[in-house]
Amino acid sequence: MKMSRRSKTVAITFALTVTCAFIVPAADRAAHAAPLCGPLIEFENIADLPADCDPTGTQIEFENGVVLDVPTEPDRLVTVSALGRTPSEGYELSAYLDESFNLAAADDGTVLGSSPSAARTLSDELANGGEQESAPRRASPKCATNAPYLLNRKWAAKRYDWYYNNSGAPVSGGREAMQRAAASVSTGRSSSCGNRDSALITSNRGTTSRSSQVTRDGTCPVVGDNVNVVGWGPIDSSVLGVACSWAAIAPGLRLESDIKVNSNYKNWYVSGSSCSGQRYDLESLAVHEFGHAGGLGHVGDDESQIMKPFINQCNLSQRSLGRGDQNGLLRHYGSA
Template sequence: MGISLIAFALVASVSGGVGSARATTSGPTVCNIPEEGELTVGELPIGSSVISCEVVGRVVTYDGTGVTVPEPGTAVSIDSLTTDGQTHGFTLEVAADGRVSYELTDAGADLSTAGSDIPDVLSNPVNTADDLSQESDETDADTADSAAPEDAEVADVDALAAPGACSDGAYTTADRKEYGSYEWWIGDGGMPGGLSRTDAMWAFYDAIDNITESYNNCGYTDQVGAKHNYRAPTSWEADINNKGQCTARDGLSTWDAGDLKSGVVATTCSWTWPMPGVKNDLREADVRFNTHDYDFTNKPTSSCSDKYDIRSVATHEAGHVFGLGHVGSGHQNLTMYTNSFTCTKKARTLGKGDVLALRSIY
C-alpha cells in the first residue's frame, strides 16, 4: 500500500457528442467535464476549480469509492474496510481558492513496513458553514445473524504467517488530526448484531477508547492525547450512501449501520479543514457498518460463523477517525490491517504499529 500525492495535471478525455461536456475558462483553469453524473479523478484533474467548474455537490470516484465535492477550504477522505484485503479510499481537498488536489491510495503497493506519516502541504483553512440539511430517516434493521455451526473457528493462515502484533511496527497515517475532542452521536435504524442503540453506543464507546487510550498487550503506556465524547442519539444518519460514498456533511459525527456496497464491511468518511504545515483539523467523521450484506456479533465464541466482531471493526474505524491509515499484506495482526477477520476479537487490541502511528500524530 502506498500513498501517491498527485503532483501533475491529470488529462481528462471526455467522449460524446455536442452537449455532453461543459467547457468553462477562468484564468488558467479550463473545465471540460461531463455535465451530469459521477466524475472520475481524471475528469476533475488536480488544479481544477470547483468554483469555475461548478462541481460542488458532485461525486468524484476512485478505485471503487467516491466522495461528494465539498465547499472550498475543506477536504474529504473515505476509508473502506473491505473483504478483499486491499486498500480502498482517497482524499479530495479543495483549497480556499477552489483548486482541487488529491491523495490517492495505491492498493497494489505496500510501503508501510517502516511507518509512513503524511504531513499537510496544502492550502490554508477556511471556516466554511456547516451543511445542516437533515437526511430522511430510514429503518434498516440489522440482518438476522445466521445460525452458527458446531465447528470452531479456523485461524487464518496469513495471520499466522505475519509478524506478531507486538513485533510489527508498520503503520501509515493520513493528513488529519483531532485537535480537540471528537464529539459523536448514535444514528437511528438497526445497529450491528441486532444491538439496541444503548448497547451499540457502549460497544462503539469502548472501541473508540481503544484508540484514545492506546489499548494494547505489548506493554506500551498511553502517551496519546486524543479525546472523545459521546453526545446523544440522533435521528440523523451517517453521511454515507448505499454505494459506500461520502455525501455532503451535516455537521454531526454519526455512527450507524445500514446498506453499503457488497464487499465493504464498514466505511469512515472524514471532513477536515486544511492546516498549513501540520495535519488537517478534523471537523466531522461518520462511520457506517454494512448490516445489509454482513453479520456482526458483540461476543464472538467458538461457535461463531462468518460474523464480524463489532468492537474489532469499530476500533479499526475509530483508528481512521483519529488519523490512522491502512497497512496491507504481511501485517494481518495489526488493528489497521486492510481487512477484518470474522469471529475474532484481536483487532480490539492495538499492535506496535498501531500505537506508534498514534504517537506520531498525538
C-alpha cells in the same frame, strides 16, 4: 494512465503530469463563467483537466468504481475509508479543492492533481497530516517498534465527541461495543503490545436520531452536518463499514467524522467467550473505524495493525491495537 491500488503500503506515491498553462484565480471563476470539468471525472484523467474548467459540482470516479463528490468550498478535503472482508474490498479515497479551485484526489495513496500546487498540498496532507512513519520492507510483527502507521488530519482539541444512532441495527449491544472500541483507541489498548495511552479523548455524548453522513453507495456527501454520528444503515457494496471525514487543510481543522456499519450483515458477533462460524466481530470493526475517526489512515494489506483495510472472521485479536496504531496516535496527540 492506470494506477494499481495495491502498489503501496503506507508510502505516498506522488504521480503527476501537468500540461496546463495557467490557473484561473478563485475570485475570477464567476466572471469567466468557466465550464464544468465534469459532470464525471475519471481519477486517472485529473492531471489532464483543462486549466480553465471548474471542478465544483462534479464527481470523481475512482478505479474501483466508487464515486466521490468534489467539495464545493475551497480548502476542503473529504475522505472516505471502507473496511472490507478481503484486501481488495477495502479502500481509502480523497477529494481536495484548493483555495484557487484546483482539484486533487488520492486513491489509496496515489495522488493526482489538476495543478502541481493542489497535488503537492494533498500529497503533503496525506503524508504529513501529522507525520508518517516509513513502512518496513516486509510485513512487520504486530508489536514491532517500526510497525507502520499513516496519519490523516487530527482533532486540534484532542477530543472526538460522538453520538450513537441504533436505528437499523440487526443486533443488540451495538452501543456498548462501540464504546469499548472508542476507549481502546483513545487509551491505546493492546493485549499483545501493552497499553500506550494517548491524549486523545473519545466521548459518547448519548444517542441521536441524526443519520451518519455516509451514503448507501459507500461514499460521502460534499459536506457533513457538523455532528459526529456512529450508526447503522444499508451499504450496497460488500464492505463491512465506512468512515467519512471532512477537513479544512489551511487552518488544520478536522471538521467531522462519521461512521456507518453495514446493516445488510445480520450475524455480527458482539460479546461472549468465543466466536465461531462466518461471523464478523463488531468491536474489531469499530476499533478500526474509530482509528479513522481519530486520524489514522489505512496501512498495507499484509500488516497486523488494526488499520489494515480488512478484517478476518472471528479474529478477536483485531480488537487490540498494534504498535504502529499506538505510535500513530501518540504522534498525533502525545501521551496522556
